[in-house]
Amino acid sequence: MRRCLPKISQLGAFLHEEERLQVDAAITAILALQQRDIHKMWAATFLGPMKTFLSVLESLECLLSFATSLESSKGFPLVRNINELPQSNYGREGLSHITLAGSLLHGMKEIEVWLQTFSPGSRTPIHRHSCEEVFIVLKGNGTLHLASDVHGRYPGHPKVFPIFANSTFIIPVNDVHQVWNTDNNADLQIVVIVSRPPVKVFIYEDWLMPHIAARLKYPYYWDEECFDTPVRDEL
Amino acid sequence: MRRCLPKISQLGAFLHEEERLQVDAAITAILALQQRDIHKMWAATFLGPMKTFLSVLESLECLLSFATSLESSKGFPLVRNINELPQSNYGREGLSHITLAGSLLHGMKEIEVWLQTFSPGSRTPIHRHSCEEVFIVLKGNGTLHLASDVHGRYPGHPKVFPIFANSTFIIPVNDVHQVWNTDNNADLQIVVIVSRPPVKVFIYEDWLMPHIAARLKYPYYWDEECFDTPVRDEL
Numbered sequence: 001m002r003r004c005l006p007k008i009s010q011l012g013a014f015l016h017e018e019e020r021l022q023v024d025a026a027i028t029a030i031l032a033l034q035q036r037d038i039h040k041m042w043a044a045t046f047l048g049p050m051k052t053f054l055s056v057l058e059s060l061e062c063l064l065s066f067a068t069s070l071e072s073s074k075g076f077p078l079v080r081n082i083n084e085l086p087q088s089n090y091g092r093e094g095l096s097h098i099t100l101a102g103s104l105l106h107g108m109k110e111i112e113v114w115l116q117t118f119s120p121g122s123r124t125p126i127h128r129h130s131c132e133e134v135f136i137v138l139k140g141n142g143t144l145h146l147a148s149d150v151h152g153r154y155p156g157h158p159k160v161f162p163i164f165a166n167s168t169f170i171i172p173v174n175d176v177h178q179v180w181n182t183d184n185n186a187d188l189q190i191v192v193i194v195s196r197p198p199v200k201v202f203i204y205e206d207w208l209m210p211h212i213a214a215r216l217k218y219p220y221y222w223d224e225e226c227f228d229t230p231v232r233d234e235l
Numbered sequence: 236m237r238r239c240l241p242k243i244s245q246l247g248a249f250l251h252e253e254e255r256l257q258v259d260a261a262i263t264a265i266l267a268l269q270q271r272d273i274h275k276m277w278a279a280t281f282l283g284p285m286k287t288f289l290s291v292l293e294s295l296e297c298l299l300s301f302a303t304s305l306e307s308s309k310g311f312p313l314v315r316n317i318n319e320l321p322q323s324n325y326g327r328e329g330l331s332h333i334t335l336a337g338s339l340l341h342g343m344k345e346i347e348v349w350l351q352t353f354s355p356g357s358r359t360p361i362h363r364h365s366c367e368e369v370f371i372v373l374k375g376n377g378t379l380h381l382a383s384d385v386h387g388r389y390p391g392h393p394k395v396f397p398i399f400a401n402s403t404f405i406i407p408v409n410d411v412h413q414v415w416n417t418d419n420n421a422d423l424q425i426v427v428i429v430s431r432p433p434v435k436v437f438i439y440e441d442w443l444m445p446h447i448a449a450r451l452k453y454p455y456y457w458d459e460e461c462f463d464t465p466v467r468d469e470l
Contacts, residue, residue: 100369144314166316167314193346
């Protein structure tokens with residue numbers, strides 16, 4: 001399992017176009033130097049956006065000072081603009097997921113924080129996980145479906161709770177649940193916080209599926225691209 | 236240490252005025268019955284908002300069904316309206332603190348979530364804690380002051396990072412930090428998530444105070460009222 005560090009291209013978003021071209025050329029020049037490829041270094045230095053060797057040094061200084069100013073030992077900016085963070089539906093229709101603080105992305109060991117937006121009608125799978133989970137609803141309306149009987153063979157018919165902007169709720173550890181955006185027009189936007197990351201999720205096809213038949217989805221959707229190798233089931 | 240359960244008056248916020256009066260009267264009647272005070276029971280039953288003994292039963296049923304519908308085994312509603320949650324400055328000028336999910340309030344064991352609003356110019360103490368911490372800025376502008384040199388005798392001059400609406404940041408475990416609302420007019424509203432609750436905070440008077448002189452503030456401001464007895468320093 002390798003750590004998913006933000007790509008250099010994301011860091012590039014913080015630079016002006018001209019700076020980025022210079023930094024790219026400088027990196028090319030350094031790699032060429034490391035490979036003792038003087039011709040390539042020469043080309044990167046004098047034929048690209050950098051016209052003099054001095055520009056290489058200037059660009060490197062710019063990159064270095066930029067990296068230092070970010071003040072993060074883990075390869076991502078310390079204060080991050082959520083609008084500029086990578087988001088994706090990770091193959092799930094109607095979802096927009098952003099990992100604000102993650103185990104695989106940022107080295108979190110005890111908590112993970114997501115910002116998720118569900119388009120009208122979209123929902124989470126029916127699922128459970130053996131961790132604490134807190135929701136804060138920022139925008140929109142929907143329902144929480146929760147089956148709290150942990151002694152049955154299957155979840156059974158869930159209780160349904162309205163959720164709404166500026167509401168908060170805690171999912172009891174291992175309770176089977178599902179969140180729906182029931183609004184016809186507006187998005188449902190939520191902050192989700194889980195403990196014990198990365199999350200290990202058991203998915204149910206319906207509320208009558210036996211607990212032992214629920215399928216472990218691990219790594220979960222947004223963690224998949226951060227795993228190089230299959231992982232041992234550590235549950 | 237006792238658990239801080241929400242007061243019945245908070246639950247009352249979910250009822251209509253008439254229902255609440257009936258429930259209050261029903262509770263009075265029950266308490267009177269328990270105390271074998273038949274006169275008082277009679278008064279609560281027939282002189283108050285309830286006119287017949289049937290109303291007592293109806294009110295109780297209403298209360299019971301209401302409590303059941305909340306579906307929380309811990310004495311608080313499952314889905315809670317943040318606008319109706321208790322908030323206080325806990326003796327700190329310019330602060331409004333709401334515990335959305337807490338160790339002492341809600342029995343959380345691994346994560347705790349706060350919603351905090353800092354009025355213009357107000358700030359946290361300079362402090363550190365041995366837990367993970369994630370911030371999400373919902374509104375306003377300010378600065379994060381962070382001293383990351385953990386090998387010195389004291390924090391030293393901190394680096395200063397602008398923070399702004401729709402930004403997020405992670406405080407490295409044990410790094411000394413402070414959050415300021417530097418805006419002249421607008422509030423700074425943040426979601427704060429910590430692991431290993433309840434939080435054990437070491438407070439510094441300034442950035443040159445030696446780490447070993449920092450004062451442990453435990454229980455922390457909003458946890459104080461939930462402790463009956465002094466607690467052992469478990470650090």
